[in-house]
Amino acid sequence: MILVDDVGGVFPSINHSPWFGVTLADFVMPYFLFGVGVSVGLVFKKVPNRVDATKKVLLRTIKLFVLGVLLQGGYFHGSHDLTYGVNVRKIRWLGMLQRISLGYLFASMSEIWLVDNSAVESIMAFVKKYHFQWMVALIVCAVYMCLLYGLFVPDWTFERQCVTPSYNCSYTQTVHCGVRGSLDPPCNAVGFVDRVLLGLEHMYQHPLYIITEQCSVNSPDYGPLPPKAPYWCLAPFDPEGILSSLMVAITSFIGLHFGHVLLHVKV
Incomplete structure (x- = not known):
């Protein structure tokens, strides 16, 4: 991701897709989530005590989520600003680590509570063992x-900020x-859900x-606004928002079932 951030504008094929489409960089986060799902499938192949396992999963989820808030919530003000702290009115609640924690939570809970410990000796037994998970994923x-x-x-x-030589101002x-x-970008349901539930102040700015x-x-690199740029270009939007996190669960779920295949399929 350091390579993407620093030279993505020079090599568009490794930069993030501006909006529609997909590039190499756009596979990084899904592969993280896929790996989370695979590891869950391997770790929880047998769950002797579901309550204890649930407690451990919840504790790990909370730790990872809180770490994400600390790193991406606005506590660190940049290399040229040595101050520390956050305005709770503008703290960013969601981010990449928080998204990974949600994927881990979904995969783990489904593996702990929706799977029995029956043996898998045929394809039908495999389907029967995990069919509740597929139903939840489809829902x-x-x-x-x-x-x-x-x-x-x-x-x-x-609120859009304007800066003049004499004073700062803002207008709606x-x-x-x-x-x-x-x-x-301006009128999708993903941004709408975040604006309603999180508020513009708590979204990625x-x-x-x-x-x-x-x-x-x-484009596709950062640069000055074009002369006739739409005003929504400067509006907040969170790429790790609430609605899009539902697909985090599905990506982790796919990795989870790949882990199942590794466990049960003998080559």
Whole structure:
């Protein structure tokens, strides 16, 4: 990721996709989650005590989530600012480590509570052993798709900062939406859910779509705004938000079942 952040603009194939599409860098986080799922499938192949296992999983989840908040919540102010601390009104609750903790929690809970300890001696026995997990995964996918394409996204506003030589100021900017099923940056359901449940102040303040063609003259790298850039280019958007975290569970789930295959399939 250091390579992506430093030279991604020179080599677009390894930089993050500005919005639509996928590049090599976009596989990094899913592979982390996939690895989490595989490890869960191997670790919890036998669960003698479900309550004790649940307590351990919850403790690890909390530790990882809190660590993510400390690292990405706004406590560290940058290499040129030696101050420390955070404004709780603007703390960022979600981030990459928090997302990994949620994937670990989903995979572990499903492995502890939805799987019995019966032996797997055939394909049908394999399906029977894990069919409840597949049902839960399908329900999560259905909920995600319904919310993504079914939620009505109304117009919304955000505070835009302006800096003049004499004083700082801010003004309210309105983003016009009023649509359903949009996947474009300003009016998608993912951002809408985060704005409602988290609030703009607790979201990532440097959204990924700042490198789109509409928002950067150096796209797909960071750069100055084009002369006619839409005003939503400077609005907050969290790439590790609430709704998109549902797909974190599914990615971890896929890794979990790959771990099952490693356990039961003999080559």
